[in-house]
Amino acid sequence: MVVINQATVNVKWALLVSLLAFLFINTYAQAAVLEADRADVLYHSYDGGGMNIDGPAVLLRKKATESVALSAYYYVDTISSASVDVLSTASPYSEKRQEAQIGIEYLHEKTIMALSVRQSDEDDYLAKSLNFDISHDTYGDLTNLSLGFAFSDNKIMRNGDDLFQEQSQQYRIRAGISQILTKNLVINLNIEGVADEGYLNNPYRTVRYLDASTQSGVGYQSEVYPNTRNSFSTKLSASYYLPYRAAVFLHYRYFTDSWQIDASDFELSYRHPIAKSLELEFKARYYQQTQASFYSDLFPHQDAQNFMARDKELSDFNDITLGLGITYLIPKKYSISDWRSEVSLQWDHITFNYNNFRDPTAGGGVGEEPLYGFSADVFRAFFSLYF
């Protein structure tokens, strides 16, 4: 709790100083502009590890004036889950999540301020969040500086248990710098701190422990998580224009948190146009993380620790993504009112390899089951209209 209070004070102080500093920034004569008006309609699908998630999403951006833009975003997940930890201790389930977000952007000379509110709603989880970002072009527009803050208030419920209701809050503060280095190279550095407090468990998930009193030799009890989690991430990105009109992108991110999880991911992608109407995109990404200090696949006995988790997302694992995308730029004569439009298909294949999470459904003796792993296919099909 002390850490959170300190974090909250620092967040407020950082915001105050940053906002004051931005107010005094002098600007060059040339003004920045808001991004173009656009509408996107997307269908997404995730299939892997016994889970199937799909649904639509819509994103709309429209300038009200030259200095004010409005945006709206709506997203639906329809979830059908029979994942390995659901199958080992519970029954398959299905649910629906809806997310809505509205935002406003204000441009003043070379400074853009963006405010948005967002709500994510499930049967057993309600999240409401407020997000504020400010960015500023400087040094002859070679440099863009940005700062952001977000607050989220979450209500956690448990289906079938009307008496269960918990809460959590999340604070985020971030900063970034984007720098043009040459005629063909831009680099970005982003940092973000996230502080959570409250009920951070999954109310359904259990840990397993050795129990000689049962026939199976295994007992189950609810997970117990700490009530705070603080994390920090740093991301370095580079975008490079190749001489034959193609682009290559590099991203590296390092993450660390107060649960002793260290993670890093590296991504390389390449975008290549073909003639005037096609763009291909190839992506490769590698991610790895260490496990949380209170994670165990099999605890030695009941109540073995004050904090206990058996969430595979908190275990030691790595994943590899290979992705492919294609965008077709629809000729103007076939588009609505001569507006520019595109249609895109993207496919990602992700392979997860767990180093300390065993598959209890596979047999082989308690604690001797094979390590778990699975692969997922993620599809996106979307239409974009610029007007």
Place this chain on the structure above:
Amino acid sequence: MKYKVNLGVLLLVSVLLNISGCAQLPVEPWVKPYERQNLADPIMRVNRHPIANMHIAHVYEARESSRGSEGAGGGGCGCN
């Protein structure tokens, strides 16, 4: 303790970024506006497909512990 240090670093960087903006050092832009046509090409835009990027960030945030520095994602997730 680790987090306090990190927030301190974050705060310092954000203040320095802003102060450096205030100072308006007489740096001559070494890439002139008319030399930025390659950088302005749509294929160079990291956020070329914002709705797709929001989905990707959400998928990774639901399946991995890492979070932040992405500019999107988060929220209730159906993560089991």
